[in-house]
Amino acid sequence: MGKSETARNPRTPKKTSSAANAQARPARRPAAARTETPYHHGALREALLKAAERVLERDGLAGLTLRAVAREAGVSHAAPTHHFGDLTGLLSELAAVGFRQFNAAMASACDAATTPLERALARPKAYVAYAQAHPGMYGIMFRTERLDYSRPSLHEAAEASFAGLANAVGMMRQEQISEDALTLTQGAAIARAWSMVHGFTMLLLDGRLEDILDRLPEGTTAERLLEAMLTAPITGKPTGP
Amino acid sequence: MGKSETARNPRTPKKTSSAANAQARPARRPAAARTETPYHHGALREALLKAAERVLERDGLAGLTLRAVAREAGVSHAAPTHHFGDLTGLLSELAAVGFRQFNAAMASACDAATTPLERALARPKAYVAYAQAHPGMYGIMFRTERLDYSRPSLHEAAEASFAGLANAVGMMRQEQISEDALTLTQGAAIARAWSMVHGFTMLLLDGRLEDILDRLPEGTTAERLLEAMLTAPITGKPTGP
DNA sequence: GCGAAATCTTTACACTGTCAATATTGCGTC
DNA sequence: GACGCAATATTGACAGTGTAAAGATTTCGC
Numbered sequence: 001m002g003k004s005e006t007a008r009n010p011r012t013p014k015k016t017s018s019a020a021n022a023q024a025r026p027a028r029r030p031a032a033a034r035t036e037t038p039y040h041h042g043a044l045r046e047a048l049l050k051a052a053e054r055v056l057e058r059d060g061l062a063g064l065t066l067r068a069v070a071r072e073a074g075v076s077h078a079a080p081t082h083h084f085g086d087l088t089g090l091l092s093e094l095a096a097v098g099f100r101q102f103n104a105a106m107a108s109a110c111d112a113a114t115t116p117l118e119r120a121l122a123r124p125k126a127y128v129a130y131a132q133a134h135p136g137m138y139g140i141m142f143r144t145e146r147l148d149y150s151r152p153s154l155h156e157a158a159e160a161s162f163a164g165l166a167n168a169v170g171m172m173r174q175e176q177i178s179e180d181a182l183t184l185t186q187g188a189a190i191a192r193a194w195s196m197v198h199g200f201t202m203l204l205l206d207g208r209l210e211d212i213l214d215r216l217p218e219g220t221t222a223e224r225l226l227e228a229m230l231t232a233p234i235t236g237k238p239t240g241p
Numbered sequence: 242m243g244k245s246e247t248a249r250n251p252r253t254p255k256k257t258s259s260a261a262n263a264q265a266r267p268a269r270r271p272a273a274a275r276t277e278t279p280y281h282h283g284a285l286r287e288a289l290l291k292a293a294e295r296v297l298e299r300d301g302l303a304g305l306t307l308r309a310v311a312r313e314a315g316v317s318h319a320a321p322t323h324h325f326g327d328l329t330g331l332l333s334e335l336a337a338v339g340f341r342q343f344n345a346a347m348a349s350a351c352d353a354a355t356t357p358l359e360r361a362l363a364r365p366k367a368y369v370a371y372a373q374a375h376p377g378m379y380g381i382m383f384r385t386e387r388l389d390y391s392r393p394s395l396h397e398a399a400e401a402s403f404a405g406l407a408n409a410v411g412m413m414r415q416e417q418i419s420e421d422a423l424t425l426t427q428g429a430a431i432a433r434a435w436s437m438v439h440g441f442t443m444l445l446l447d448g449r450l451e452d453i454l455d456r457l458p459e460g461t462t463a464e465r466l467l468e469a470m471l472t473a474p475i476t477g478k479p480t481g482p
Numbered sequence: 483g484c485g486a487a488a489t490c491t492t493t494a495c496a497c498t499g500t501c502a503a504t505a506t507t508g509c510g511t512c
Numbered sequence: 513g514a515c516g517c518a519a520t521a522t523t524g525a526c527a528g529t530g531t532a533a534a535g536a537t538t539t540c541g542c
Contacts, residue, residue: 076523
């Protein structure tokens with residue numbers, strides 16, 4: 001292993017709008033067919049990531065294979081390997097895309113909030129909403145074991161996600177969260193916020209909250225349950241199960 | 242990798258003491274030849290589940306394949322299919338075993354608790370402890386998508402797990418939790434407890450709490466963080482990220 | 483005892499990831 | 513301009529997987 005990922009630079013000829021994924025590559029026709037489907041794709045890496053996203057949404061996590069992505073992008077089955085090294089590489093880069101989408105969604109939700117209550121609930125709601133809108137992507141990000149966090153793009157995107165969370169908790173507690181040291185109380189607050197929302201999301205996606213939702217008053221949505229979970233008065237006793 | 246698949250010679254083998262890895266060959270059927278490895282295993286289903294558990298602990302979730310389990314049990318590669326239908330079937334039955342182990346661990350932890358504080362923290366701690374002691378099994382139960390909850394054994398075991406949780410939350414709140422109806426507050430309490438511990442466990446197993454733990458005072462363990470997370474004073478504001 | 487059903491093996495096939503060996507092209511350097 | 517090399521993409525191969533079908537062997541109901 002250790003095939004250092006080639007830093008592929010965008011020399012992209014003209015890219016045009018044929019980036020709309022030219023399917024139906026009619027096999028090799030080298031000299032003549034230069035107008036379409038050149039031997040060198042030009043922006044295959046990005047095309048593969050987009051193809052992977054489509055496959056993921058269409059066929060789920062189980063259908064997301066290197067060869068399926070290659071088929072979707074209309075290239076040979078071994079083409080992805082050259083750009084991502086192996087399946088872990090592809091999944092990791094795709095997870096990085098997901099984290100960036102996720103971070104953008106969180107930021108935009110925060111900006112839209114006005115009242116204090118809204119501001120407090122905006123991020124959790126956006127968190128769950130993203131996962132529900134992109135369950136496959138969320139699965140790549142948080143369910144898969146095959147992620148390589150030593151890849152810079154993934155490490156960065158995930159780190160940014162964590163930083164946003166820690167920062168939001170700090171805001172909530174109206175105190176500065178240091179970069180390199182935390183009190184136990186601060187760490188507990190961050191862990192609680194993250195665990196709660198992440199756990200809720202996973203249980204929800206796995207259908208394990210159906211038992212609860214079905215027993216709740218008619219028409220109670222998952223979002224309403226989330227709200228209640230985050231805002232309900234605390235008994236003063238430990239809240240463990 | 243060089244393992245030639247047909248290592249198992251045709252029947253009537255003289256090697257009676259193949260007890261190397263197949264010591265659990267009871268040959269409970271009082272047939273004539275009990276010393277030889279009989280064509281019919283006799284208790285292959287249970288043997289396969291135990292083999293699966295060994296494979297899972299040894300090679301992780303990625304190594305848990307139908308054929309690997311068959312090899313571990315010393316039978317042909319298609320034998321598991323007959324007992325479990327397909328891979329989903331095997332994983333589901335194994336998850337059921339896990340849920341039963343899990344329920345037993347939780348119950349025993351509850352019994353051992355004496356003081357109110359201990360009683361409040363016993364279940365969460367046992368929850369995390371089980372996951373740390375059996376990460377593979379926990380992954381089967383909560384990470385895999387391929388589970389068939391229509392299988393009675395799995396449905397029952399998982400249901401018992403949920404009932405135990407709901408019951409514990411009811412105890413904590415000193416109120417009766419009805420079987421078929423919940424108030425929003427009750428549902429929120431259950432969802433909060435479960436989400437928090439489940440989310441914490443997944444983040445911990447995935448190494449995503451390392452960032453927090455590293456920034457905490459020297460020598461703070463995950464268990465200590467869990468305690469703090471569950472018992473820390475509430476600010477009165479919503480606790481979302 | 484005997485046929486039927488259950489159990490296990492063998493065989494086969496379509497997939498998969500990954501490697502090695504090509505073919506094709508782009509680009510820097512004469 | 514042409515040449516050479518590296519990047520890019522294809523082809524082919526191989527071991528491993530799940531799963532289905534057909535055959536072999538044993539147990540069970542009658």
